[in-house]
Amino acid sequence: MTVTYEEALQKYEPVFGLETHVELGTTTKMFCGCPTTFGAEPNSHVCPVCLGLPGSLPVTNRVAIEYTIKIGLALNCSIASWCRFARKNYFYPDMPKNFQISQYDEPLCVDGYLDVLVGGKTVRVGIERVHLEEDTGKSLHIGGATGRIQGADYSLVDYNRAGIPLVEIVTRPVPGTGFLAPEVARAYVTQLRDLLRSLGVSDVRMEEGSLRCDVNTSLSPYGSDVWGTRTETKNVNSLRSVERAVRSEISRQAEVLDSGGRVIQETRHFHEDTGTTTSGRSKEEAQDYRYFPEPDLVPVAPPRDWVESIAASLPELPAARRARLMSAWSLSELEFEALQNAGALDVVEATVAAGASPADARKWWLGELARRANDAGIDVSELPITPADVARISELVAAGSLNDRLARQVIEGVLDEEGTPDEVVAARGLAVVSDDSALLSAIDEAIAANPDVVARIRDGKVQAAGVLVGAVMKATRGKADAARVRDLIMERLS
Protein backbone atom coordinates (compact mmCIF):
# COMPACT_ATOMS: atom_id res chain seq x y z
CA MET A 1 0.00 0.00 0.00
CA THR A 2 1.33 3.38 -0.92
CA VAL A 3 0.28 6.39 1.09
CA THR A 4 0.20 9.65 -0.81
CA TYR A 5 1.47 12.83 0.71
CA GLU A 6 -2.08 14.21 0.92
CA GLU A 7 -3.41 11.09 2.65
CA ALA A 8 -0.52 11.14 5.09
CA LEU A 9 -1.28 14.71 6.11
CA GLN A 10 -4.97 14.04 6.65
CA LYS A 11 -4.09 11.60 9.42
CA TYR A 12 -0.79 12.79 10.84
CA GLU A 13 0.70 16.04 12.02
CA PRO A 14 4.25 16.55 10.80
CA VAL A 15 6.85 18.13 13.06
CA PHE A 16 10.23 19.06 11.67
CA GLY A 17 13.43 20.55 12.99
CA LEU A 18 16.62 21.62 11.29
CA GLU A 19 20.26 21.51 12.24
CA THR A 20 22.23 23.76 9.96
CA HIS A 21 26.00 23.75 9.81
CA VAL A 22 27.66 26.90 8.52
CA GLU A 23 31.35 27.20 7.75
CA LEU A 24 32.46 30.60 8.92
CA GLY A 25 34.33 32.85 6.52
CA THR A 26 37.31 33.46 8.82
CA THR A 27 40.71 33.63 7.12
CA THR A 28 42.20 31.03 9.49
CA LYS A 29 40.94 27.85 11.12
CA MET A 30 39.19 27.54 14.48
CA PHE A 31 42.16 26.55 16.63
CA CYS A 32 45.26 27.12 14.44
CA GLY A 33 46.60 29.58 11.86
CA CYS A 34 46.01 27.43 8.75
CA PRO A 35 44.19 29.16 5.89
CA THR A 36 40.59 28.22 5.11
CA THR A 37 40.43 28.87 1.35
CA PHE A 38 38.33 26.37 -0.62
CA GLY A 39 39.74 24.23 -3.41
CA ALA A 40 43.44 24.12 -2.43
CA GLU A 41 45.72 21.15 -3.17
CA PRO A 42 44.65 18.35 -0.74
CA ASN A 43 46.44 18.35 2.62
CA SER A 44 48.28 21.61 1.93
CA HIS A 45 46.42 23.61 4.61
CA VAL A 46 47.40 21.55 7.63
CA CYS A 47 49.63 21.85 10.70
CA PRO A 48 50.29 19.86 13.90
CA VAL A 49 47.18 21.35 15.59
CA CYS A 50 44.59 20.51 12.93
CA LEU A 51 46.27 17.15 12.27
CA GLY A 52 45.94 16.38 15.98
CA LEU A 53 49.64 15.59 16.46
CA PRO A 54 50.63 14.77 20.06
CA GLY A 55 51.67 17.77 22.12
CA SER A 56 50.05 20.40 19.88
CA LEU A 57 47.74 22.88 21.58
CA PRO A 58 44.70 24.67 20.16
CA VAL A 59 44.10 28.43 20.51
CA THR A 60 40.57 29.81 19.98
CA ASN A 61 39.99 32.04 16.94
CA ARG A 62 38.61 35.36 18.25
CA VAL A 63 36.93 36.24 14.94
CA ALA A 64 35.04 32.95 14.98
CA ILE A 65 33.67 33.80 18.44
CA GLU A 66 32.71 37.26 17.19
CA TYR A 67 30.93 35.84 14.11
CA THR A 68 29.03 33.32 16.24
CA ILE A 69 27.89 36.08 18.60
CA LYS A 70 26.77 38.06 15.54
CA ILE A 71 24.70 35.11 14.35
CA GLY A 72 23.25 34.59 17.83
CA LEU A 73 22.26 38.26 18.15
CA ALA A 74 20.73 38.32 14.67
CA LEU A 75 18.66 35.25 15.66
CA ASN A 76 17.43 36.98 18.83
CA CYS A 77 19.41 34.64 21.11
CA SER A 78 20.85 35.27 24.57
CA ILE A 79 24.64 35.29 24.52
CA ALA A 80 26.30 33.28 27.29
CA SER A 81 28.51 35.33 29.59
CA TRP A 82 30.64 32.23 30.17
CA CYS A 83 30.81 28.97 28.28
CA ARG A 84 33.17 26.16 27.42
CA PHE A 85 34.15 23.96 24.55
CA ALA A 86 33.60 20.22 24.96
CA ARG A 87 35.24 17.15 23.49
CA LYS A 88 32.94 14.97 21.44
CA ASN A 89 34.66 11.61 21.21
CA TYR A 90 34.19 9.39 18.20
CA PHE A 91 36.32 7.76 15.57
CA TYR A 92 36.11 8.69 11.94
CA PRO A 93 38.99 8.64 9.43
CA ASP A 94 38.46 12.26 8.39
CA MET A 95 38.81 13.44 11.99
CA PRO A 96 42.50 13.22 12.84
CA LYS A 97 42.24 13.80 16.61
CA ASN A 98 39.55 11.12 17.06
CA PHE A 99 37.51 13.75 18.83
CA GLN A 100 35.86 16.94 17.69
CA ILE A 101 36.06 20.13 19.70
CA SER A 102 32.46 21.24 19.95
CA GLN A 103 30.09 22.66 22.52
CA TYR A 104 27.76 20.48 24.54
CA ASP A 105 25.71 21.72 27.48
CA GLU A 106 27.23 25.21 27.44
CA PRO A 107 26.58 26.70 24.00
CA LEU A 108 27.55 30.29 23.20
CA CYS A 109 24.03 31.38 22.13
CA VAL A 110 20.64 30.03 23.24
CA ASP A 111 16.94 30.60 22.98
CA GLY A 112 16.22 32.74 19.92
CA TYR A 113 13.96 32.71 16.90
CA LEU A 114 13.73 33.51 13.22
CA ASP A 115 10.49 34.81 11.71
CA VAL A 116 10.02 33.11 8.36
CA LEU A 117 7.71 34.46 5.67
CA VAL A 118 5.79 31.69 3.85
CA GLY A 119 2.80 32.16 1.60
CA GLY A 120 2.19 35.66 2.94
CA LYS A 121 2.20 34.45 6.57
CA THR A 122 4.90 34.65 9.23
CA VAL A 123 5.95 31.44 10.96
CA ARG A 124 8.16 31.89 14.03
CA VAL A 125 10.83 29.17 14.10
CA GLY A 126 12.37 28.81 17.55
CA ILE A 127 16.15 28.57 17.78
CA GLU A 128 17.27 26.29 20.57
CA ARG A 129 20.98 26.96 20.32
CA VAL A 130 23.83 28.27 18.22
CA HIS A 131 27.17 26.71 19.04
CA LEU A 132 30.67 26.68 17.66
CA GLU A 133 32.73 23.65 16.69
CA GLU A 134 35.34 22.58 14.16
CA ASP A 135 34.71 20.93 10.82
CA THR A 136 36.06 17.50 9.91
CA GLY A 137 38.23 16.65 6.90
CA LYS A 138 36.80 15.12 3.77
CA SER A 139 36.92 11.50 2.60
CA LEU A 140 37.04 10.74 -1.10
CA HIS A 141 36.02 7.23 -2.11
CA ILE A 142 37.71 6.19 -5.32
CA GLY A 143 36.76 3.51 -7.82
CA GLY A 144 33.05 3.00 -7.09
CA ALA A 145 30.23 4.14 -9.33
CA THR A 146 28.49 6.33 -6.76
CA GLY A 147 31.34 8.07 -4.94
CA ARG A 148 30.15 6.35 -1.77
CA ILE A 149 32.28 4.03 0.31
CA GLN A 150 30.28 0.99 -0.80
CA GLY A 151 31.98 -0.47 -3.87
CA ALA A 152 34.99 1.85 -3.70
CA ASP A 153 38.50 0.44 -4.25
CA TYR A 154 40.14 2.77 -1.77
CA SER A 155 39.56 6.03 0.06
CA LEU A 156 41.65 9.19 0.39
CA VAL A 157 41.42 11.77 3.12
CA ASP A 158 41.90 15.53 2.70
CA TYR A 159 42.43 17.38 5.97
CA ASN A 160 42.26 20.91 4.53
CA ARG A 161 38.73 21.29 5.91
CA ALA A 162 39.62 19.79 9.31
CA GLY A 163 39.45 22.55 11.88
CA ILE A 164 37.54 25.14 9.85
CA PRO A 165 35.16 26.93 12.23
CA LEU A 166 31.69 25.56 11.97
CA VAL A 167 28.59 27.02 13.55
CA GLU A 168 25.67 24.74 14.24
CA ILE A 169 22.23 26.36 14.39
CA VAL A 170 19.61 24.09 15.93
CA THR A 171 15.91 24.90 15.72
CA ARG A 172 13.30 23.82 18.20
CA PRO A 173 10.80 21.32 16.76
CA VAL A 174 8.36 23.18 14.49
CA PRO A 175 4.78 21.85 14.82
CA GLY A 176 1.55 23.16 13.38
CA THR A 177 2.56 23.82 9.79
CA GLY A 178 0.59 20.86 8.33
CA PHE A 179 0.67 20.69 4.54
CA LEU A 180 3.10 23.58 4.44
CA ALA A 181 5.80 21.77 6.47
CA PRO A 182 8.14 21.13 3.48
CA GLU A 183 7.75 24.73 2.24
CA VAL A 184 8.32 26.19 5.70
CA ALA A 185 11.46 24.08 6.12
CA ARG A 186 12.77 25.33 2.80
CA ALA A 187 11.81 28.94 3.50
CA TYR A 188 13.59 28.76 6.87
CA VAL A 189 16.85 27.63 5.27
CA THR A 190 16.49 30.20 2.46
CA GLN A 191 15.88 33.04 4.88
CA LEU A 192 18.57 31.84 7.29
CA ARG A 193 21.01 31.80 4.36
CA ASP A 194 20.03 35.37 3.43
CA LEU A 195 20.50 36.44 7.04
CA LEU A 196 23.96 34.84 7.27
CA ARG A 197 24.95 36.41 3.98
CA SER A 198 23.84 39.85 5.14
CA LEU A 199 25.96 39.39 8.28
CA GLY A 200 29.03 38.67 6.13
CA VAL A 201 30.04 35.71 8.30
CA SER A 202 30.01 32.99 5.64
CA ASP A 203 29.79 32.65 1.88
CA VAL A 204 26.85 30.24 2.54
CA ARG A 205 27.47 28.23 -0.64
CA MET A 206 25.48 25.04 -0.35
CA GLU A 207 27.16 23.58 -3.43
CA GLU A 208 30.60 23.97 -1.82
CA GLY A 209 29.34 22.62 1.48
CA SER A 210 29.69 25.83 3.46
CA LEU A 211 26.01 25.52 4.40
CA ARG A 212 24.72 22.01 5.14
CA CYS A 213 21.45 20.85 6.64
CA ASP A 214 20.26 17.87 8.61
CA VAL A 215 16.49 17.59 8.60
CA ASN A 216 14.56 15.95 11.47
CA THR A 217 11.04 14.80 10.74
CA SER A 218 8.38 13.04 12.80
CA LEU A 219 4.67 12.31 12.50
CA SER A 220 2.03 11.90 15.14
CA PRO A 221 -1.68 11.16 14.73
CA TYR A 222 -3.78 14.33 14.99
CA GLY A 223 -5.00 14.79 18.54
CA SER A 224 -2.10 12.86 20.07
CA ASP A 225 -0.19 14.77 22.73
CA VAL A 226 3.00 12.80 22.17
CA TRP A 227 5.25 13.54 19.23
CA GLY A 228 6.28 10.67 17.03
CA THR A 229 9.77 9.21 16.74
CA ARG A 230 11.95 11.39 14.58
CA THR A 231 14.44 10.50 11.91
CA GLU A 232 17.41 12.64 10.96
CA THR A 233 18.11 13.03 7.25
CA LYS A 234 21.77 13.99 6.85
CA ASN A 235 23.55 16.42 4.58
CA VAL A 236 20.69 17.73 2.54
CA ASN A 237 22.63 19.99 0.25
CA SER A 238 20.27 22.24 -1.66
CA LEU A 239 17.21 24.31 -0.82
CA ARG A 240 15.07 22.16 -3.07
CA SER A 241 16.33 19.03 -1.33
CA VAL A 242 15.31 20.38 2.08
CA GLU A 243 11.74 20.54 0.86
CA ARG A 244 11.90 17.15 -0.85
CA ALA A 245 13.50 15.46 2.17
CA VAL A 246 10.68 16.57 4.50
CA ARG A 247 8.05 15.56 1.95
CA SER A 248 9.57 12.14 1.33
CA GLU A 249 9.95 11.38 5.06
CA ILE A 250 6.32 12.34 5.69
CA SER A 251 5.12 9.86 3.05
CA ARG A 252 7.52 7.12 4.16
CA GLN A 253 6.73 7.41 7.87
CA ALA A 254 2.97 7.50 7.21
CA GLU A 255 3.30 4.26 5.30
CA VAL A 256 5.22 2.63 8.16
CA LEU A 257 2.65 3.83 10.72
CA ASP A 258 -0.35 2.86 8.59
CA SER A 259 0.91 -0.69 8.21
CA GLY A 260 1.17 -0.99 11.99
CA GLY A 261 4.94 -0.52 12.05
CA ARG A 262 7.13 1.62 14.23
CA VAL A 263 9.34 4.48 13.01
CA ILE A 264 12.90 3.81 14.11
CA GLN A 265 15.03 6.65 15.42
CA GLU A 266 17.85 6.65 12.94
CA THR A 267 20.00 8.65 10.57
CA ARG A 268 18.86 8.54 6.96
CA HIS A 269 20.59 9.51 3.73
CA PHE A 270 18.87 11.70 1.16
CA HIS A 271 19.31 10.79 -2.51
CA GLU A 272 19.20 13.71 -4.94
CA ASP A 273 18.35 11.49 -7.91
CA THR A 274 15.22 9.83 -6.47
CA GLY A 275 14.22 12.41 -3.86
CA THR A 276 13.92 9.65 -1.25
CA THR A 277 15.84 8.63 1.85
CA THR A 278 17.42 5.33 2.83
CA SER A 279 18.36 4.04 6.23
CA GLY A 280 21.79 4.95 7.60
CA ARG A 281 23.00 4.11 11.09
CA SER A 282 20.91 4.03 14.22
CA LYS A 283 21.19 7.36 15.96
CA GLU A 284 23.78 7.74 18.70
CA GLU A 285 22.75 9.12 22.05
CA ALA A 286 24.73 11.95 23.58
CA GLN A 287 26.24 9.52 26.11
CA ASP A 288 27.90 7.58 23.28
CA TYR A 289 30.13 10.58 22.63
CA ARG A 290 31.58 10.78 26.17
CA TYR A 291 31.44 14.57 26.17
CA PHE A 292 33.66 16.35 28.68
CA PRO A 293 34.93 19.94 28.96
CA GLU A 294 37.87 20.51 26.60
CA PRO A 295 40.91 20.63 28.91
CA ASP A 296 43.25 22.31 26.39
CA LEU A 297 41.15 25.50 26.05
CA VAL A 298 40.24 28.27 28.45
CA PRO A 299 36.52 29.03 28.83
CA VAL A 300 34.99 31.71 26.62
CA ALA A 301 33.67 34.70 28.58
CA PRO A 302 32.77 37.46 26.11
CA PRO A 303 32.74 40.82 27.96
CA ARG A 304 29.34 42.57 27.92
CA ASP A 305 30.71 45.71 26.27
CA TRP A 306 32.18 43.60 23.45
CA VAL A 307 28.82 41.89 22.88
CA GLU A 308 27.13 45.29 22.91
CA SER A 309 29.56 46.68 20.36
CA ILE A 310 28.95 43.65 18.12
CA ALA A 311 25.19 44.24 18.48
CA ALA A 312 25.69 47.89 17.50
CA SER A 313 27.66 46.85 14.41
CA LEU A 314 24.99 44.51 13.01
CA PRO A 315 23.85 45.46 9.52
CA GLU A 316 20.18 45.93 8.68
CA LEU A 317 18.56 42.55 9.35
CA PRO A 318 16.14 40.90 6.91
CA ALA A 319 12.99 41.68 8.96
CA ALA A 320 13.83 45.39 9.04
CA ARG A 321 14.80 45.34 5.41
CA ARG A 322 11.53 43.64 4.51
CA ALA A 323 9.53 46.35 6.29
CA ARG A 324 11.56 49.10 4.63
CA LEU A 325 11.38 47.73 1.09
CA MET A 326 7.69 46.75 1.28
CA SER A 327 6.89 50.31 2.25
CA ALA A 328 9.29 52.03 -0.18
CA TRP A 329 8.25 49.89 -3.15
CA SER A 330 4.57 49.47 -2.13
CA LEU A 331 4.74 45.66 -2.16
CA SER A 332 2.38 43.09 -0.68
CA GLU A 333 3.84 40.29 1.45
CA LEU A 334 3.41 37.89 -1.47
CA GLU A 335 5.18 40.22 -3.88
CA PHE A 336 8.03 40.63 -1.43
CA GLU A 337 8.21 36.88 -0.92
CA ALA A 338 8.42 36.31 -4.68
CA LEU A 339 11.47 38.58 -4.83
CA GLN A 340 13.02 36.91 -1.82
CA ASN A 341 12.42 33.38 -3.06
CA ALA A 342 13.85 34.28 -6.46
CA GLY A 343 17.03 35.45 -4.70
CA ALA A 344 16.52 38.78 -6.43
CA LEU A 345 16.33 41.21 -3.49
CA ASP A 346 19.92 42.42 -3.67
CA VAL A 347 19.97 42.86 -7.43
CA VAL A 348 16.61 44.62 -7.53
CA GLU A 349 17.65 46.97 -4.74
CA ALA A 350 20.92 47.72 -6.56
CA THR A 351 19.01 48.30 -9.82
CA VAL A 352 16.70 50.77 -8.08
CA ALA A 353 19.75 52.47 -6.56
CA ALA A 354 21.17 52.76 -10.10
CA GLY A 355 18.10 54.72 -11.18
CA ALA A 356 15.41 52.26 -12.31
CA SER A 357 11.89 52.38 -10.90
CA PRO A 358 11.11 49.54 -8.44
CA ALA A 359 8.42 48.26 -10.83
CA ASP A 360 10.82 48.13 -13.79
CA ALA A 361 13.59 46.55 -11.74
CA ARG A 362 11.22 43.84 -10.50
CA LYS A 363 9.80 43.29 -13.96
CA TRP A 364 13.17 42.55 -15.55
CA TRP A 365 14.71 40.53 -12.71
CA LEU A 366 11.63 38.40 -12.05
CA GLY A 367 10.72 38.05 -15.73
CA GLU A 368 13.23 37.81 -18.54
CA LEU A 369 16.29 37.48 -16.28
CA ALA A 370 14.74 34.90 -13.91
CA ARG A 371 13.77 32.84 -16.93
CA ARG A 372 17.30 32.94 -18.33
CA ALA A 373 18.84 32.12 -14.94
CA ASN A 374 16.46 29.21 -14.59
CA ASP A 375 17.39 27.91 -18.08
CA ALA A 376 21.07 28.12 -17.14
CA GLY A 377 20.45 26.50 -13.74
CA ILE A 378 22.05 29.37 -11.82
CA ASP A 379 20.95 32.05 -9.38
CA VAL A 380 19.67 35.24 -10.95
CA SER A 381 22.46 37.17 -9.22
CA GLU A 382 25.04 35.02 -11.01
CA LEU A 383 23.99 36.16 -14.49
CA PRO A 384 26.71 38.16 -16.27
CA ILE A 385 24.64 41.35 -16.22
CA THR A 386 24.92 44.08 -13.60
CA PRO A 387 22.15 46.04 -11.86
CA ALA A 388 23.59 49.13 -13.57
CA ASP A 389 23.10 47.45 -16.97
CA VAL A 390 19.49 46.64 -16.13
CA ALA A 391 18.91 50.20 -14.91
CA ARG A 392 20.34 51.54 -18.19
CA ILE A 393 18.06 49.25 -20.23
CA SER A 394 15.00 50.45 -18.24
CA GLU A 395 16.11 54.02 -18.86
CA LEU A 396 16.31 53.39 -22.62
CA VAL A 397 12.83 51.85 -22.56
CA ALA A 398 11.43 54.74 -20.52
CA ALA A 399 12.95 57.22 -22.97
CA GLY A 400 11.31 55.40 -25.89
CA SER A 401 14.65 54.41 -27.47
CA LEU A 402 13.89 50.72 -26.87
CA ASN A 403 10.67 48.78 -26.67
CA ASP A 404 10.36 45.62 -24.55
CA ARG A 405 11.14 43.33 -27.43
CA LEU A 406 14.32 45.22 -28.32
CA ALA A 407 15.22 45.44 -24.63
CA ARG A 408 15.13 41.65 -24.44
CA GLN A 409 17.57 41.52 -27.34
CA VAL A 410 19.86 43.98 -25.53
CA ILE A 411 19.73 41.73 -22.45
CA GLU A 412 20.63 38.78 -24.63
CA GLY A 413 23.61 40.70 -26.02
CA VAL A 414 24.84 41.73 -22.58
CA LEU A 415 24.51 38.13 -21.34
CA ASP A 416 26.46 36.97 -24.39
CA GLU A 417 29.18 39.40 -23.28
CA GLU A 418 28.90 41.65 -26.31
CA GLY A 419 29.40 44.69 -24.08
CA THR A 420 27.38 47.28 -22.18
CA PRO A 421 23.74 47.91 -23.13
CA ASP A 422 24.74 50.97 -25.18
CA GLU A 423 27.42 48.97 -27.00
CA VAL A 424 24.93 46.19 -27.76
CA VAL A 425 22.35 48.71 -29.02
CA ALA A 426 24.99 50.24 -31.36
CA ALA A 427 26.48 46.94 -32.52
CA ARG A 428 23.15 45.22 -33.18
CA GLY A 429 21.38 48.34 -34.47
CA LEU A 430 18.59 47.96 -31.96
CA ALA A 431 17.27 51.49 -31.54
CA VAL A 432 13.55 52.09 -31.96
CA VAL A 433 12.62 53.76 -35.27
CA SER A 434 11.69 57.18 -33.96
CA ASP A 435 11.89 58.99 -37.27
CA ASP A 436 8.22 59.75 -37.99
CA SER A 437 8.70 59.94 -41.74
CA ALA A 438 10.03 56.37 -41.83
CA LEU A 439 7.09 55.27 -39.68
CA LEU A 440 4.57 57.20 -41.77
CA SER A 441 5.49 55.41 -44.96
CA ALA A 442 5.02 52.06 -43.19
CA ILE A 443 1.70 53.32 -41.78
CA ASP A 444 0.49 54.44 -45.19
CA GLU A 445 1.31 51.03 -46.59
CA ALA A 446 -0.59 49.34 -43.76
CA ILE A 447 -3.61 51.61 -44.30
CA ALA A 448 -3.61 50.95 -48.03
CA ALA A 449 -3.37 47.19 -47.51
CA ASN A 450 -6.24 47.00 -44.98
CA PRO A 451 -9.23 49.05 -46.23
CA ASP A 452 -11.75 46.95 -44.24
CA VAL A 453 -9.87 47.62 -40.98
CA VAL A 454 -9.73 51.32 -41.78
CA ALA A 455 -13.49 51.30 -42.33
CA ARG A 456 -14.08 49.68 -38.94
CA ILE A 457 -11.84 52.23 -37.18
CA ARG A 458 -13.71 55.06 -38.89
CA ASP A 459 -16.89 53.36 -37.62
CA GLY A 460 -15.63 53.93 -34.07
CA LYS A 461 -14.13 50.46 -33.47
CA VAL A 462 -10.76 51.91 -32.44
CA GLN A 463 -9.48 48.60 -31.04
CA ALA A 464 -9.22 47.42 -34.67
CA ALA A 465 -6.20 49.74 -34.93
CA GLY A 466 -4.22 46.91 -33.31
CA VAL A 467 -4.15 45.15 -36.68
CA LEU A 468 -2.51 48.19 -38.30
CA VAL A 469 -0.06 48.62 -35.40
CA GLY A 470 0.89 44.95 -35.80
CA ALA A 471 1.48 45.40 -39.53
CA VAL A 472 3.73 48.42 -38.91
CA MET A 473 5.66 46.61 -36.16
CA LYS A 474 6.19 43.74 -38.57
CA ALA A 475 7.33 46.06 -41.34
CA THR A 476 9.84 47.73 -39.01
CA ARG A 477 10.93 44.34 -37.63
CA GLY A 478 9.72 45.30 -34.16
CA LYS A 479 11.83 48.42 -33.95
CA ALA A 480 8.97 50.90 -33.68
CA ASP A 481 7.44 52.29 -30.50
CA ALA A 482 3.96 50.74 -30.58
CA ALA A 483 2.32 53.60 -28.67
CA ARG A 484 3.77 56.17 -31.06
CA VAL A 485 2.65 54.10 -34.06
CA ARG A 486 -0.90 53.94 -32.69
CA ASP A 487 -0.96 57.75 -32.18
CA LEU A 488 0.27 58.33 -35.73
CA ILE A 489 -2.34 55.94 -37.17
CA MET A 490 -5.16 57.67 -35.30
CA GLU A 491 -3.89 61.07 -36.46
CA ARG A 492 -3.76 59.82 -40.04
CA LEU A 493 -7.32 58.51 -39.93
CA SER A 494 -8.89 61.41 -38.05
Ligand SMILES: [Zn+2]
Ligand atom coordinates in the same frame (compact mmCIF):
# COMPACT_ATOMS: atom_id res chain seq x y z
ZN1 LIG B 1 46.27 23.87 11.22
